[in-house]
Amino acid sequence: MSTELEQRYRTLQQSIEQLAAQYGTPAPVLLAVSKKHPAESIRQLAELGHRQFGESYWQETEQKIAQLKDLDLEWHFIGPIQSNKTRPIAENMDWVHSVDRLKIAQRLNDQRPDALAPLNICLQVNLDGETSKSGAEIDQVGELAQAAAQLPKLQLRGLMCIPQRRADLSQQRETFAKLAQLQQQLIDNGLPLDTLSMGMSTDMEAAIAEGSTCLRIGTALFGERQKNVTNPS
Ligand SMILES: *Cc1c(COP(=O)(O)O)cnc(C)c1O
Numbered sequence: 001m002s003t004e005l006e007q008r009y010r011t012l013q014q015s016i017e018q019l020a021a022q023y024g025t026p027a028p029v030l031l032a033v034s035k036k037h038p039a040e041s042i043r044q045l046a047e048l049g050h051r052q053f054g055e056s057y058w059q060e061t062e063q064k065i066a067q068l069k070d071l072d073l074e075w076h077f078i079g080p081i082q083s084n085k086t087r088p089i090a091e092n093m094d095w096v097h098s099v100d101r102l103k104i105a106q107r108l109n110d111q112r113p114d115a116l117a118p119l120n121i122c123l124q125v126n127l128d129g130e131t132s133k134s135g136a137e138i139d140q141v142g143e144l145a146q147a148a149a150q151l152p153k154l155q156l157r158g159l160m161c162i163p164q165r166r167a168d169l170s171q172q173r174e175t176f177a178k179l180a181q182l183q184q185q186l187i188d189n190g191l192p193l194d195t196l197s198m199g200m201s202t203d204m205e206a207a208i209a210e211g212s213t214c215l216r217i218g219t220a221l222f223g224e225r226q227k228n229v230t231n232p233s
Contacts, residue, residue, distance in 0.1 A: 005044050008221055016215065019208045028199070028208060031076055033218035035060065036225035039067040046071045054078045054097070054216050058085045065092055078160075078197075078216060080134055087111045090153075095120040097160040097197050097216070100136045105148045112153035119153060122160040122197045125182065127175050131164055138182065145186050158195030158213070159183045165202065172206030180210050 013030065020027035033054040034042050042053055042064065051072065055061040056079025065075065076095040081104050089096060090111035099105050099121045112119045123144055126135030136144050141159070149156045159182060163175040176198050187193055199207025201220035208215070218225065 003044060005041060005222065006048060008223075009045060009048060009050070012217065012221055016204070016208070019205055023209045025208060025211055026213075028212045029214045030221075031078075031197075031214055031216045032221055033078065033200075033216050034064070034222065035079070035218065036227075037218075037222040038226075039064045041222055042068060042073070043071070046073060052076060054218075056080075058088060062088065062092070083107060090119060091116075093119065095122075095157075097122040098124045098134070099148065100124045100126075100134060102144055102147050105144075105151060105154060109151035109153045114153075118155040120155050120157050120195075121148065122158050122195055123148065123156070124160045124162070125179060127161050127178055128164045132162075135161065138178075141182060142186065142189070145191055146189075149191055156191065156193065158193040158197065159186075160197035162200075163203070169206055172203045173209055176203075176207050176210035176212070 016030060017027050029052060031052045031054045032045055032050060035056040052074045054076040055064065074094045075092065076097060077089050077093045078097045081089065081098055086104060086107040090108045091113055096108060096119060100123065105121065108119055123141060124135040125141055126132050126137055145156060148154060159179055161179045166172050179198055180196060183193055183196055195213050196211055197214040197216065199212045199215040201217055204215055204217065
């Protein structure tokens with residue numbers, strides 16, 4: 001089998017490795033962002049040995065998890081989280097990248113089943129100030145991180161950001177460097193963090209250059225997102 005998806009997957013893995021070598025950093029993990037793409041595409045990638053998938057909308061995620069129960073996948077939630085969705089997220093996901101306030105962290109902790117390993121989380125940081133509404137403010141991240149690190153059913157792994165779109169590589173790098181710096185401060189203050197979740201289809205090179213450990217790639221892998229994929233069949 002050599003589908004278009006398989007070719008894009010192989011090409012993408014190669015570019016990630018080449019860029020990592022070029023910048024002298026370890027190659028980050030590729031998180032395949034499958035939101036608004038059908039479960040069948042996830043299955044195709046899983047057949048090639050890929051396990052890490054990222055989703056943003058709970059309803060859609062729930063359907064896909066049900067359709068793909070037979071596969072051993074690692075599910076990452078990367079979308080905005082409403083309080084009333086924390087329970088199913090805590091019960092079904094392996095990672096959450098988009099924790100931006102203590103209330104959500106506490107609910108995920110309280111609702112994580114004892115039988116499961118702690119839920120891996122990243123704190124989403126707002127690096128663009130007033131132009132973005134999601135993510136914790138930079139000056140609140142220290143306190144939030146210290147509090148989240150105390151929660152026994154969560155494992156705080158690091159920071160995540162979704163910067164404003166910028167065309168220029170050096171501008172993209174500037175923003176990612178800020179996140180890396182913030183992460184280093186937390187590590188210096190005693191938190192054992194190992195994950196910098198940064199870089200998407202259009203700013204992957206900048207993220208790798210600044211030490212991303214997890215690229216969240218949708219479009220460059222699956223193509224343009226579909227408008228309506230949650231077709232219950
Ligand atoms: C959709 C999404 C992505 C993937 O974006 P692409 O530009 O399609 O690669 C990455 N991160 C988050 C949080 C997203 O919502």
